[in-house]
Amino acid sequence: xxxxxxxxxxxxxxIARGDPRGVPLATSAIDDYPAMAPVSxxxxxxxxxxxxxxxxxxxSVGVQRSFAETIDAYIERKLxxx
Numbered sequence: 001x002x003x004x005x006x007x008x009x010x011x012x013x014x015i016a017r018g019d020p021r022g023v024p025l026a027t028s029a030i031d032d033y034p035a036m037a038p039v040s041x042x043x044x045x046x047x048x049x050x051x052x053x054x055x056x057x058x059x060s061v062g063v064q065r066s067f068a069e070t071i072d073a074y075i076e077r078k079l080x081x082x
Contacts, residue, residue: 004045007033008052011071015056018063026067027074034078043082050075 010029014022030049034042050072057068 003033003036004048007045007049011049011053012056015053015060015064015068015071018060018067020063020067022067023070026071030071030074030078034082043079046075046079046082050079 007029011026014026014029030046033045033049037045053068053071053075057065057072060068
């Protein structure tokens with residue numbers, strides 16, 4: 001899936017930092033993924049991103065956990081739009 005690995009890496013970095021100022025960067029990366037992915041894999045790719053965020057949520061604490069929750073909620077909204 002085009003761009004998925006890059007998006008995953010970037011979101012993991014942002015979640016690890018847990019800086020709330022990174023939320024716009026994360027949402028932009030999530031928005032960019034479907035824009036460059038073929039229509040046939042957009043939803044599946046978003047689910048992969050969401051699953052990764054959920055896994056990081058479980059293993060995180062504090063601001064990282066909160067950031068992962070925010071990412072999960074945003075991806076959920078994007079999936080409803082698809």
